[in-house]
Amino acid sequence: MNPPSSSLPDQVVITPVQAFSDNYIWCLHDDKAVVVVDPGDATPVLAFCKQHNLTLSGILITHHHHDHTGGISQLVSSFPDIPVIGPSGGHIKGITQAVKQGDTITLSPFQCHFDVIEVPGHTLDHLAFYGHGVLFCGDTLFSGGCGRLFEGSPEQMRHSLNALQRLPEQTLVYCAHEYTQANMTFALAVEPNNNALQQHADKVSTLRKHQQITLPSSLAVEKSINPFLRSHLQTVAESAKEYAGHTLTDEDAIFATIRRWKDEF
Numbered sequence: 001m002n003p004p005s006s007s008l009p010d011q012v013v014i015t016p017v018q019a020f021s022d023n024y025i026w027c028l029h030d031d032k033a034v035v036v037v038d039p040g041d042a043t044p045v046l047a048f049c050k051q052h053n054l055t056l057s058g059i060l061i062t063h064h065h066h067d068h069t070g071g072i073s074q075l076v077s078s079f080p081d082i083p084v085i086g087p088s089g090g091h092i093k094g095i096t097q098a099v100k101q102g103d104t105i106t107l108s109p110f111q112c113h114f115d116v117i118e119v120p121g122h123t124l125d126h127l128a129f130y131g132h133g134v135l136f137c138g139d140t141l142f143s144g145g146c147g148r149l150f151e152g153s154p155e156q157m158r159h160s161l162n163a164l165q166r167l168p169e170q171t172l173v174y175c176a177h178e179y180t181q182a183n184m185t186f187a188l189a190v191e192p193n194n195n196a197l198q199q200h201a202d203k204v205s206t207l208r209k210h211q212q213i214t215l216p217s218s219l220a221v222e223k224s225i226n227p228f229l230r231s232h233l234q235t236v237a238e239s240a241k242e243y244a245g246h247t248l249t250d251e252d253a254i255f256a257t258i259r260r261w262k263d264e265f
């Protein structure tokens, strides 16, 4: 595992490239090379490379959805032989390095190392990448929310979110969508009296009014505002029980209820 305090090398920064209506393709780069996470569309990535005179040196993939993988083939034809690192199973065309829980990957242009964490729930193949105080979590953890359960169960998702929560609190959370403002509305419905949440929702509202990004978040912030990381708390349990209309016997039932509530919200 990476030591929790190791930050990114000085010259390496993370820049968002927007794709579609609300996707972010995270670009980890210095002044020569770039590694991108979840390139659903090649066009904005190629434009970013051209604008900053960067060589694409690798691709990380968190899960199989097209808005995270659609750009792979065009990027690889522009930059042949680069590593494309992602889930095993052979279902994602273009993956050259299949990885699993416990693996550590090295991004050679920068000497950066990321641990692979399997986080099934949104999809069954979903991976997160953690290193240097940075978490690329795709569609598993969002700021103020979590991914829809397309393939996994509520229990799997809660287990996956717990695994991410065990990372150091200062970890920066780079999710793949700008969903924060809508998530704040839902989170406030679950916890109307959460002061930290009210303040964060105001901050997010101001940022979005000026079309500014709300990410990265941090695990510390998410633990104080995100109802999907707070299903162990009485306030969240009470709201879930009220929504369900009956007693909920355990934390899995509470989590499942707030996930269903969000789907119907």
Ligand SMILES: [Zn+2]
Residues within 6 Å of the ligand: 063, 065, 122, 139
């Ligand atoms: Zn997805």
